[in-house]
Amino acid sequence: MAKVVLTSLKTKNFSDDDIDKAVERAIDRLDFNFRDDLQNVVIKPNLCYYWDYSTGETTDPRVVSAVIDYVRDKVGNDVNIAVAEADASAMKTKYSFRVLGYDKLCQAKNVKLENLSEGNIVDVKVNVSGKEIVLPINEILLNADLIINVPKLKTHNFIGATCALKNMFGAISKPRKYSYHEMISHVIVGVNKIVRSHITIVDGLIVRGSYPKKLGVVMAGDDPLATDFIAVEIMGFNPKGVPYLNLAAREQIGQTRNVELIEDNVKLSEVKKDFPKYNYFMHKISLDLQLKMLRLYGAVVGDVIPPFLEK
Amino acid sequence: MLKVGVIGLGNMGKLHLLNALRIKEINVVAVADKSEKNRKSVEKYHIKTYDDYSKLIDAEKLDAVIISLPNFLKKESVVYAAENKLDIFLDKPLARNFPEAQEIVQEVEKENVRLMVGVNYRYFPSVQKLKNNLDDGRIGDAVIATSELILNGPLSHSVVPTPVPEWWLNKEMAGGGVLLDLGYHLIDILSWMFGDLEVAYSNLGYRLNLSVEDAGTVMLESKNHGTRCIVNVGWFSKSIFPDFNFRINIHGTVGYDSTDRYAPRDLRVHAVKEGTLNFFRRILKRKMHYLSYTYYYSSFYQVLELFFDTLNKGAEPPISLEEQLDVIRIIDFVYRQNGVK
Numbered sequence: 001m002a003k004v005v006l007t008s009l010k011t012k013n014f015s016d017d018d019i020d021k022a023v024e025r026a027i028d029r030l031d032f033n034f035r036d037d038l039q040n041v042v043i044k045p046n047l048c049y050y051w052d053y054s055t056g057e058t059t060d061p062r063v064v065s066a067v068i069d070y071v072r073d074k075v076g077n078d079v080n081i082a083v084a085e086a087d088a089s090a091m092k093t094k095y096s097f098r099v100l101g102y103d104k105l106c107q108a109k110n111v112k113l114e115n116l117s118e119g120n121i122v123d124v125k126v127n128v129s130g131k132e133i134v135l136p137i138n139e140i141l142l143n144a145d146l147i148i149n150v151p152k153l154k155t156h157n158f159i160g161a162t163c164a165l166k167n168m169f170g171a172i173s174k175p176r177k178y179s180y181h182e183m184i185s186h187v188i189v190g191v192n193k194i195v196r197s198h199i200t201i202v203d204g205l206i207v208r209g210s211y212p213k214k215l216g217v218v219m220a221g222d223d224p225l226a227t228d229f230i231a232v233e234i235m236g237f238n239p240k241g242v243p244y245l246n247l248a249a250r251e252q253i254g255q256t257r258n259v260e261l262i263e264d265n266v267k268l269s270e271v272k273k274d275f276p277k278y279n280y281f282m283h284k285i286s287l288d289l290q291l292k293m294l295r296l297y298g299a300v301v302g303d304v305i306p307p308f309l310e311k
Numbered sequence: 312m313l314k315v316g317v318i319g320l321g322n323m324g325k326l327h328l329l330n331a332l333r334i335k336e337i338n339v340v341a342v343a344d345k346s347e348k349n350r351k352s353v354e355k356y357h358i359k360t361y362d363d364y365s366k367l368i369d370a371e372k373l374d375a376v377i378i379s380l381p382n383f384l385k386k387e388s389v390v391y392a393a394e395n396k397l398d399i400f401l402d403k404p405l406a407r408n409f410p411e412a413q414e415i416v417q418e419v420e421k422e423n424v425r426l427m428v429g430v431n432y433r434y435f436p437s438v439q440k441l442k443n444n445l446d447d448g449r450i451g452d453a454v455i456a457t458s459e460l461i462l463n464g465p466l467s468h469s470v471v472p473t474p475v476p477e478w479w480l481n482k483e484m485a486g487g488g489v490l491l492d493l494g495y496h497l498i499d500i501l502s503w504m505f506g507d508l509e510v511a512y513s514n515l516g517y518r519l520n521l522s523v524e525d526a527g528t529v530m531l532e533s534k535n536h537g538t539r540c541i542v543n544v545g546w547f548s549k550s551i552f553p554d555f556n557f558r559i560n561i562h563g564t565v566g567y568d569s570t571d572r573y574a575p576r577d578l579r580v581h582a583v584k585e586g587t588l589n590f591f592r593r594i595l596k597r598k599m600h601y602l603s604y605t606y607y608y609s610s611f612y613q614v615l616e617l618f619f620d621t622l623n624k625g626a627e628p629p630i631s632l633e634e635q636l637d638v639i640r641i642i643d644f645v646y647r648q649n650g651v652k
Binding site for chain 2: 049050051052055057087088089090091092095098099101103104175178290297300301302303304305306307308309
């Protein structure tokens, strides 16, 4: 049976101590078995861009800090911990690590910062729903004893909702992941078939729906698909209506039915009610329509379209 | 008809090219950019392309160039164009620092060519209206002026995500951070409105841990008018087009006025209105108001058109080099005051 824990900080002014305690409580209640022989642990936050944690777009480094402390406490100080992220279409980790405070964090905690777009990268074949995909994956992930996925709880302009499974899409070594967007559901499921997150710690401190909001929630799960099903429910989506989750369920990369939800000190319904709902379909239609109308206007009237608005 | 070349085809260079192609009194004959991808992107306009600006200047008989290159390439390109007796439209900032700006001005004066820095913010309709009200005495004597421009700077991305050009975040190549990028516009406007500014206080912020500043507050005093001006700039905000966090507020002895009073409240509604008007202008063969649907970007067209208009008339550009030199002097002072090397 998969387990998902939902816990609240019960405050809007999150101190480091509040965050440490919430993360600790969430993992404790998950009752995850940290093997004593763990040597290489990789933590994958969501650093999709340069917008800092206060925007609700990227993982709060304080959550990662709490996870590092927890792992050391359980496994010992000798365990090798790396915080890892790959370059993206519009983001280079050499800047995002600095801009988002991960340089400082990792220096202070004496853990490695790894750019998954550099080093030993292996092309891995994976079959998703009869389609064969080849994805470049860093050996750091393939050789890890434990992968801790630390995604954000947030909506997404392109795919509606993003949490654990989508965060691993960011771990693909190829920087220009924009090129995968035509087959994004298959690629998300594919990367999660290759690299399984053993634990997911969801940063729901500041979430991003139709606007950023201090929700003050931490989730922990031992199954990324089960965790995502709860996460997207909080965001107001029907999990089966999210194409990549539907595909992931069909490909049986995790549990969707046999799930125990542990509501630690807060009810799922309360968190769901508090989440700033976001009408993804209206947003997508509206943005696509605006860009199409702009191009039509430019062609008919002969006006200039600023290059940064060109697709 | 003036023969013009465009140097640099990044986002700004492409925008200048698109605008220049719509200015009737000029003929854009060629463009130059090191990037093959950028050169290919303008093939549809059937203009000659060069992979080096010196080749463009050597091969074509030009009257003027539009230079839209990264800051570290400005001096050498301006000097080369000036030595070839070309008039120059240059993206802001004039240079990376005051000594470099002085060298540029000396070279331009020595070669007796005209150079205008495209400080387009002066041409926002809301700024023009505020300046007119100030000049007409409707605000009275300006005692306090505050200005704000908080965006996400080089960290923004367009519809198709592209990585941040590295030079933006390199102190040596860029010359500075948000103060040189956005502060340049605000200091230029305040200087234009109140003249002879001196730095009374300044502070720079580094929230993003970059090698250049991402926030800045500068207090300036006008020797002529006694106006105290405050400049607040930042790169730290996740604002995405069409959001535009810009304003100038003036508190005078008669009353208060602000650019916020004249800028459209809803830029989408404004876009529909202006787009419709332009549609009818096209049908009725009236003068088009290019980019007016974006409100702020129309200033890029206006400032470029103004430059070529003055060249055609044999007049001096309306934005003087002395003013631009003064903006760089102020910025240089702030950097030194804050121990930036």
